Amino acid sequence: MNPERIAEHIPRLRRYARALAGDQHAADDLVQDTLERAINKGHLWRPGSDLRAWLFAIMHNVFVNQLRSRQAHPVDALDEDALPAVAPTDGARLEIRDLQTALAMLSPEQREVVLLVGLEQLTYAEASHALGIPIGTVMSRLFRGRERLRLLVTGAQPIPALKIVK
Amino acid sequence: MKLSEDELHAYVDDRLDAEGRRAVEALLVQAPEDAARVAAYREQNAALHAAFDPVLDEPVPDHLRHISTTRHAPRVAVAAGWLALGAVIGWFANSLLTDRPHALLSFSRQAALAHAVYSPEVRHPVEVGAAEQEHLVNWLSKRVGAKLRAPVLTAEGYELVGGRLLPGESGAVAQFMYQDGKGKRLTLYVSRLAGKQRDTAFRFSQEEKVSVFYWIDGALGYALSGELPKADLLNVATTVYKQLNP
Numbered sequence: 556m557n558p559e560r561i562a563e564h565i566p567r568l569r570r571y572a573r574a575l576a577g578d579q580h581a582a583d584d585l586v587q588d589t590l591e592r593a594i595n596k597g598h599l600w601r602p603g604s605d606l607r608a609w610l611f612a613i614m615h616n617v618f619v620n621q622l623r624s625r626q627a628h629p630v631d632a633l634d635e636d637a638l639p640a641v642a643p644t645d646g647a648r649l650e651i652r653d654l655q656t657a658l659a660m661l662s663p664e665q666r667e668v669v670l671l672v673g674l675e676q677l678t679y680a681e682a683s684h685a686l687g688i689p690i691g692t693v694m695s696r697l698f699r700g701r702e703r704l705r706l707l708v709t710g711a712q713p714i715p716a717l718k719i720v721k
Numbered sequence: 722m723k724l725s726e727d728e729l730h731a732y733v734d735d736r737l738d739a740e741g742r743r744a745v746e747a748l749l750v751q752a753p754e755d756a757a758r759v760a761a762y763r764e765q766n767a768a769l770h771a772a773f774d775p776v777l778d779e780p781v782p783d784h785l786r787h788i789s790t791t792r793h794a795p796r797v798a799v800a801a802g803w804l805a806l807g808a809v810i811g812w813f814a815n816s817l818l819t820d821r822p823h824a825l826l827s828f829s830r831q832a833a834l835a836h837a838v839y840s841p842e843v844r845h846p847v848e849v850g851a852a853e854q855e856h857l858v859n860w861l862s863k864r865v866g867a868k869l870r871a872p873v874l875t876a877e878g879y880e881l882v883g884g885r886l887l888p889g890e891s892g893a894v895a896q897f898m899y900q901d902g903k904g905k906r907l908t909l910y911v912s913r914l915a916g917k918q919r920d921t922a923f924r925f926s927q928e929e930k931v932s933v934f935y936w937i938d939g940a941l942g943y944a945l946s947g948e949l950p951k952a953d954l955l956n957v958a959t960t961v962y963k964q965l966n967p
Contacts, residue, residue, distance in 0.1 A: 565785055570776040574769065580841070583782060590788040654768050672734060673762075674769040679736070698726050705761045 561593055564610050567675065571611070574670050575618065577659050585621065589614040608677065611685040615667065622663055657707040665700030668693055673701075724748040724755055733762040782903065827890070829935045832910035832944030833928035835887055835896055840906040840946075847883030847898050857884050861895035867913050867941055871897050872964040877957045879907055891915035907947040907954075909961060914942045923958060925951065934958035938965065 568589060572582035592613050593600075600609050658666055671682045672693075679697075683690040724745060731737050732745040749756045839846060849857040854871060862869040864886055871881055879899035887894045887910075894912040914937065926933045932954050935944035943965075945958045 562781075562786065565781050566777045566779075569779070569781070569785075570773045573776050574773045583785065586785055587788060590785060594788060654772050669765075670769065673766040674773060676734075679731075694727060694730070697730055701730070701762050701765060702758075704765055705758065708765075709761075 560606060561590065561610065564607050565590070567607065568610060568614060571670060571675050572614065574655075574658065574674055575663075575666060577655065585614060585617060588617045588621070592617060605681070608681050608685050611671065611675070611677070611681075612687070615686050618663070618667070654708065657704055660707055661700050661703055665696050665703065668696040669700040669704060672697055722748065724752060729755060729759060730762070733759055733766070828912065828914075828942050829924070829926040829933045829944050830928055831889060831894075832908070832935065832946050833926070833931040833933050835894075835910055836906075836908045836931050836933075836946035837929070839885065839896065840898065840908055846906070848885040850883040851881040853883075854881065861886060861911075864893040865895050865911065865913050866892070869895055869911055869941075870965060872909070872961045874899055874907075874957060874960060877960055878902065879957070882906070905947070905949065907945060907949075907957060910944040910946065912942045913940055923955070923962075925955075936962065938962070 565586065568586050569582065572585040572589075573579065576582040576585050589610065593610055596613070600606065658669075661669065667686060668682060671677045671685060672679065677685065679690055679693050683693045686693065728737070728741070728745055732742065732749075737745065749759060849860065851857070858869055858871055861884055871884070874880075878901045880901075882898040882900050884895055884897045887896055889912045892913060894910060897909040897911070899907045899909070919937070920939070921937045923934050923936050926935065930948050931946050932949065932951055933944050933946045934954055935942065936958075937943075943961070945954065945961055947954050947957075
């Protein structure tokens with residue numbers, strides 16, 4: 556495969572990675588690993604098939620591996636700005652208006668589907684292919700992810716991870 | 722008839738034909754809650770584009786562009802590069818193959834850890850900024866107990882961000898931080914070493930993603946850390962060493 560053809564997709568891979576990973580540094584790491592893998596596995600790509608969907612599939616695998624290794628080795632450095640900027644409001648409710656913060660609060664599985672469909676405009680079938688899951692699973696993650704995002708953005712949903720001590 | 726979730730989302734994502742759209746719209750008129758969700762989900766899509774489409778216009782960093790235009794053949798070139806790099810390191814570090822003292826190894830590890838902790842800091846990367854460089858250097862010199870200097874790495878593309886004081890095994894340690902135009906950071910960790918040490922050549926250590934070149938010069942131990950290729954880091958380390966030993 557012609558590597559220049561992969562290069563054409565870098566801007567869109569970066570857009571998706573930025574939304575998925577949260578910060579630029581982590582996102583470009585994700586893109587870098589994806590590109591390296593794509594180059595090394597170029598012979599596995601079927602000519603005529605959708606190169607972009609194939610690259611998203613590779614990025615999904617890289618992302619899942621990164622999540623796994625991050626769980627195995629907790630990160631030392633905390634980037635303050637990457638943490639959810641939340642402020643307590645009435646009682647136990649926390650409002651989140653910031654989209655990126657809300658995205659970070661979706662499960663990685665929901666975030667991938669919401670972004671592939673909503674931002675990258677993959678069809679449900681393409682998303683199912685890229686993530687290696689049945690289309691029904693794509694749909695249920697999409698339903699839950701979008702609804703969770705809606706509730707988070709409107710502030711209707713408290714953040715379960717944080718406990719407010721009264 | 723009730724609107725299914727599948728149809729609702731397909732409508733949001735414009736995946737229906739004209740007939741399907743009309744059918745969904747007819748049902749939405751009677752279901753204000755579903756209509757509100759459709760509006761909210763469409764807003765989500767628009768908000769995602771507004772937030773992340775600007776990434777499409779950002780220039781692609783060289784290191785990413787480079788990967789995709791590198792064919793398989795350059796593997797040989799890469800290997801040759803490593804050989805050349807090995808030769809360079811060997812030239813600097815004629816004692817590289819001798820045993821690495823534990824104290825020195827842990828010194829490089831501490832430097833890498835300090836780099837990993839402070840270099841991603843957005844709001845408080847340093848305690849004293851480069852604007853107060855004279856104060857910074859005097860203060861750190863006094864606390865570390867040796868005359869320190871902050872090398873000028875402008876020619877290598879790095880500007881001083883500032884510095885901070887850290888606790889080390891044998892007392893106070895100074896950390897100077899540098900940053901290039903893309904926000905890539907390097908840190909120079911300087912510690913006064915306990916006991917009498919003999920000068921060493923450059924040594925290299927890789928701690929996770931952080932590459933470290935470290936050496937002893939007089940009573941001070943230096944470690945230059947960064948997440949960049951060895952050869953580039955070596956280049957900067959050489960400049961630092963030369964400036965500190967004019």
